[in-house]
Amino acid sequence: MPAVAAIHPHLGRGMVTGAKHTSAYDLVEEMCYLYVHVNMAKDLAGKDVSGSFGPCVEVKLGDYKGTTRRLAKKSNPEWNQVFAFGSDRIQSAVLEITAKNTNCTTDDFMGRVIFNTKEIPKRVPPDSPSAPQWYGLEDRKREKVRGELMLAVWMGTQADEAFPEAWDSDWEGVSGTDVLSSLPSKVYYSPEIWYLRVNVIEAQDLQPSDKGRFPETFVEAILGNQVLRTRNSQSGTTNPVWNEDLMFVAAKPFEEPLILRVEERLSPSKGELLGRYEIPLQDVDMRFDHKPVNARWYDLEKHVIVEGEQKKEIKVPGKIHMRICLEGGYHVLDESTHHISDLRPTAKELWKSSIGVLELGILNAQGLMPMKTKDGRGTTDAYCVAKYGHKWVRTRTIIDSLRPKWNEQYAWEVFDPCTVVTIGVFDNCHLHGGDGKYGRARDSRIGKVRIRISTLETGRVYKHEYPLMVLHSSGLKKMGEIHLAVKFSCSSLLRMMHMYSQRLLPKMHYVHPISPTQLDSLRSRAIQVIFMRLSVDEPPLQKEVLEYMLDQGSQMWSLRRINANFSRIRGILHELFAFIKWFDQICNWEKPVTTVFVHVLFIILVMYPEIILPAFLLYLFFIMLRYRIGRPGHPSELGNHILHEDPDILDEEFDAFPTSRPSGIVRMRYDRLRITAGELQNTLGDLAIHGERLQALLNWHDPRATSLFAIFCLSAAIILHITPFRVVALLAGFYMLRHPMFRDKLPSFSVLLNFFGRLPSKTLCLL
CATH class of the missing domain: 2.60.40.150 (C2 domain)
Known part of the structure; x- marks a missing residue:
């Protein structure tokens, strides 16, 4: 896996004070650019045969050029565009700025201004304004012609105030062209987003089309392209009750109203409107804490179309009781909580x-x-x-x-x-x-x-x-x-x-x-x-x-992520397994010197139990100090440790939803999913068995096992009461650390594990 590596750039010390951001430019390398600000022109002359007139300006430096937008039928056009050329790409000593009459058929030359790149001044300080000047146009013979251009030409850096807006709209050149960009830099701001909570409580005095039966009703709430609905009310009256919360996402300024429709369900795919109500979000209460807002009754409206375009309004076809508020106390999540930035x-x-x-x-x-x-x-x-x-x-x-x-x-x-x-x-x-x-x-x-x-x-x-x-x-x-x-x-x-x-x-x-x-x-x-x-x-x-x-779609099923998460769990448990392996070596006297040292340490801790917790915390301190010395110099790398997987597993992850693969591949993937789900099922079953065995031990599901455990608890309570705790701890510790000559030749589990493994569970209840 590629890793993070240190670099050694020569960082600059300039300043930027543009409208988009204001900060010291001390984290980037200083880059030199030739800036050309094409402001406006006056008194241009030039028309083609058709009489059209669309002036533009072309800025050319060697093999690189940029062109302003075309302004139709203006003899005094104003462009106010900035172009920038990297200094390492300046291959010509001549900067040529040409005014043209551009149309669909020809590019008429109207005049040009030529600069020697070696004589272009450098802007000092870099954020000071550069005043444009009027320059008269010349023809190809360097003779004066009609028209003038207002230009500003200077050498600057990316700390220049013109840098964020500099761009090139019509670039061309050799490989590696470095006209500043075709799209300039940009700063965006996410809109202020609120949760809108609509608590639909009940309705009264609804007027269904069929007066002989009670309607099966629901409420549909619409906010822009968001549509939510309540469950169907089964109250059997014209006063249905829902008491459901519907949650929407709304952004300021609140331009779209909340539309509520009370409908009668006639069939699974058909409903009849009983009444509606429209609420501008500007009129909705804002809630900043958990205190409930006041519920209100709203009079429904209904319009019936009669004879084509005529509309007859049914006055108050019912009322609806709701509690509506904009939730300001929540953070509207647009990112995964694992990678959240706000x-x-x-x-x-x-x-x-x-x-x-x-x-x-x-x-x-x-x-x-x-x-x-x-x-x-x-x-x-x-x-x-x-x-x-x-x-x-x-x-x-x-x-x-x-x-x-x-x-x-x-x-x-x-x-x-x-x-x-x-x-x-x-x-x-x-x-x-x-x-x-x-x-x-x-x-x-x-x-x-x-x-x-x-x-x-x-x-x-x-x-x-x-x-x-x-x-x-x-x-x-x-x-x-x-x-x-x-x-x-x-x-x-x-x-x-x-x-x-x-x-x-x-x-x-x-x-x-x-x-x-x-x-x-x-x-x-x-x-x-x-x-x-x-x-x-x-x-x-x-x-x-x-x-x-924003990692949209990260919640979708992925067998690769399942395997990666299992690897993460194994990595977390690695230290625990290493400690268990080390302790087993100590108990089996594979390292006699270390085992003797552990015996001495164990005796000290038992005789002076008040130092156990301080010693443990001091041990953690030295462990953290050790890791601090070897801490990497770069910030933690997130999101790059992805496991390599079988190509078919990756193909399944990148498949469309619903799937677009042939039925044979889908069948194979379904069988593989069943195998994976079976492993998870067995793991959950094992956890359930352990919990049920604990319950069985106390609930007398196995009378003999519970009797033995009850006798053991009573005997252990008496022994621990009359025997000093230090003696019990020493005996238990020496028993665990006993020499292999005092152990069974065949490996066996402890008595407690053997006893626990024989307890009953509810597996017999599974069909």
């Missing part, structure tokens, strides 16, 4: 101050696998996405490079140390419409890394190379490495230590817990709500990216 409740009124700041420097990647083919060669357009709390960040896309350099730094406030930051790497497949020869419509996964904040030492900068691993149907595959710099700065050590004594989730999760099944459903809906909000940003965050970063 533990705060929804309501900001319940938030506490932060305990520190997490800074992440996304440096570069090495050895990425080609994800698609361009001009007969493999290529990758890589970008990174990092998620912590409500804040998502997306780096710029480095085009056509297997060794991309981002050198971007971001910061988050930390409210709990027991949280995880997730960094994912993806291949951009949307640069050219997402189809054709340039790739698929879905951004491909290259890998992800998770780092738990509690594993980071305060104030230390971690610079390491992390392997990017992706599980395919063919097995686990290394896709490359990503270089990261991570730093956690603590503002209050006392508050951070106090957090370890607090509940992991907000109080409401324990006062009124939500069932695991319902939590999984709510989590899927929360992910859908986040995707709907983030997909409208520009550039949008793709659905496949959210699903991969």
